[in-house]
Amino acid sequence: MFPFSFEWIWDAGHMVFHGGLWYALNIIGIGITYCIIKAAVDTIKGKGSHDHH
Amino acid sequence: MADLLLPDHVYLERFEDVPVTAGLASQTIGLSKPVVSPQFNTRHLGETLICLARAMGGSLAASFPWADYETCLRETLAEKWDVLMKDGVWTAEQMTTAGSSFRAPALEAATIGVEGEASAFPLLLIPYDSLRISSGYIGDAPFMIKTVADTVIKGKDGFVDINPQTAAEIGLGEGSLALLTTPCGEASVRVHLDEGIMPGVIAMAKGLGHTAYDGYLADKGVNINELIGPVEDPSSGHDAAWGIRAKLAKA
């Protein structure tokens, strides 16, 4: 999974596979982080109380 | 029944000369050498005898002059010893036979039939030796029994080999349970269809159905000796027939 595992080889197969994998993982990670941070910011700004609903 | 038991080394723990008793053109002797030290509190049978003789004294002690069994073997095998130690086997270079012709009056005697009435027992049961089953008094070791096919033993059931045509006449299929009856006894068996066996004949492996030792050997298959009896050759007194008449019925 990581380049320091001894079965790791820098070949096309590893690059394509792990490229796709890390791309997806990053999208998921960044997406959810963005949602959480934005929710925190919104809350501090006072959004989301029932008056705004 | 015995008052005294004197456990012997097993073959891997002892020296022993192993003469080949039959089947080869010239006299052949093998040598078994110890490859492991004795695992239990046992003693070589030869040494037991030497000790006994020594204790009894007199001419008996004089007849067993060796310090141990290895010395006894070395001295009695004389010039063969070195060859045996080197090659493990000694073969006589030439051998003289008593004659070159074979005559046996019994060959002209009437054929001896197997036990049992053909009308009541339509099949012929033949025991066979399997290379993977030890049929002597010591049974299969666990690895050997593991090599036995599932068409010879399956769980605790033993099989008989039968020609598919004969099996079809009785209404038996591959693996069916059947009751095997002979004039000597009966046993529950499974059938294995085998094109190679003569119609009308059924065969069962020798060396199964042990009651002794442990779960690796005991209670597997049927002891065929309980199903067959001796038929004596009137001229020699030896067993003349291996087989016996038998009947198979759907169980």
Place this chain on the structure above:
Amino acid sequence: MKHEQQHNPPMKYGMAIDLDKCTGCGACMVACMSENNVPFKTDESNKLDSITWIRVYKLTNGKSFPDTDICYLPRPCQHCEGHGGHSPCVSVCPATATDYSHETGIVSQIYTRCFGCRYCMAACPYHARYFNWWDPVWPDGMEKYLSPNVSPRMRGVVEKCSFCFHRYQQAKNKAYLNGERRVPEAAYQTACTQACPAGAIVFGDLNNPEHKVHQIVQPDPHNGNRSKNPRAFRLLERLGTNTKVYYLSSREWVRRAGDNYLAHETTGHVSKPHH
């Protein structure tokens, strides 16, 4: 290892098994189990969960008495090379727990890496791979016979014939100490080869013209390593598994039983696999 690879051409260990010599005695199976610390249970009659790295099959020509002919076929792991090391099992293992060695041609199995998904077993058409459904148990005192050179396997992992790889490692060390560049033919032989009383199994380097196995098999590298010996065939050759165990028989029906043929095809002549 890399150093040696640079100086030595790669080896390809393989076998030639003469089926016309095999008596079906099972000595190879016993020798193998004993050599490789294969466990045993009280009931081994269910052959679907009985571990036998080399298993002797009984084949018949299907004719009725008295024309019936039988043949015993010992089946170790076939150590498939596939196409460039793409053996059926190695290519599917998700955890790299089995590998094809380009140095020796041996398909390895790393027991401590295997987590027991059994995909390799599904991939192997020879049923040469076995799963440890139970933890191995040796009767009291019997663990003394275990070979210290082979690790016993725990429950939940797959195992298979390794061509007695530990013997290769020992022979290689010995050759190195003796200053030899290559492992001599006699120095590395599998347990089954040595145990066969009929001398039906010949083991060695298929790449080395001095080895007996090469002389018997005469593999043709330009024809997918097919044997030039007319008596020789490989199991399921047309699947493209490119195995390193060759079988020999003078009987046509035996050679035909080694592969799947369509009704109109003649034995030994099949079209090339599609992949």
Place this chain on the structure above:
Amino acid sequence: MDSALIPKGVKRCPLWQFLLGLGIVGVVLAWGVYAMLLCWFKGLNQTNMNDYYGFALWIWADLAVIAVGGGAFFSGLLKYIIGKDELKYIINYAVLIGFICYSSALLILAIDIGQPLRGWFIFWHANVHSMLTEVAFCLSCYFSVLTIEYIPLILENRQIDRVPFFHNLSHNMHETMAVFAATGAFLSFFHQGSLGGVAGVLFGRPFSFREGLLIWPWTFFLFTWSAAAYGPCFTLLITWITEKVTRKKLVKDNVVELLAKISGWMIFTYTIAKIFDTTRWANITAPGLGQTLADFYTGTAMYGYWILFAEIVLGGLVPAIILISAPLRKNPVWRVTAIILAVMGVSLNRWVMVLQVMAVPVMPFDKWALYYPSWQEVATTILPVAYGIILIMISYRYLPIFPQEAELNPIDDEPAVVAEINTPADLEPAQA
């Protein structure tokens, strides 16, 4: 007692009834958990799998739940990417069903492997050339996507929603859902396909082997396609069962019919592709490897030609035609029949691609091997079903899963929520 947690504008059964139902399913769940623990502590000897059947009931269950769980990614794709907006009324449930299916699949895989504590080796020592590696990675990633899609639903619970942070989080997650849906579709494409590839790449097994495109055998594409085609049918089936159990209409007909129609066309095109694949395999691939259709379908009664007919005609063409035809599709009896046939069809396909692959002998002197599961395997396979029912019961009771429920089932005295608790007897008892 728990009325404060129940969504506004809808009616739920009394708490005791809910807990009783939960208890009954819980017993089944406990039975499955017991079997699961047996497998973990005593090992896979608790199963009837053997060296011929290394893959058995569990792998089938895995493939089947993942196939029918495909409703989640495909509905998401249709709603967020293609823009079929009506599907917003069923997407919550599709996500929940998908979440259940995928968590079940992961659980079954954790029981199925011989050394569960080493399961992480599949990630750590990944062999990128193995289809199973791709499955493991995409499955885990996609499960996290489904979790992300399910979380906002939980946050919409009346009480949780009152917390401003959770309200905002839920809102933001809804806003970015298209990104997650797209990622989910991408991951689904690969793991559904890889599951097909698992069997398709076995070049030692002519029954399952297929040629293909680059590194992907045709089964790769067929599995993705069939998951997209049949997944929505399972969503509709569970919706229909939920409606029957709750005795309420939960989703409007136009939504159901739209999804059924899309599913019908997808099944139709899939079946055509499957027929092409089968024809090519039967006439070129398998004979090239020395085996014929008769070798695969006449060895044992269990795996006769009927299975091919059942899969392609009964589970393929018939439901496809019913769902494509507008009058038949609009008739609830026909529609539900087609949906059931379709779910059975795709499950049968997965069965064939796992179990029959193991059963067919390849060496000419080998024999067919049949297998039946042990009770431990059955119990652990039912375990996720019980778990799924429990999750649906809880989610349905406390979360606004069905946006159209309140509209379709108006409550006369809506403001008096308390009345619901005091007078349950004269209201239609709703069981969730």
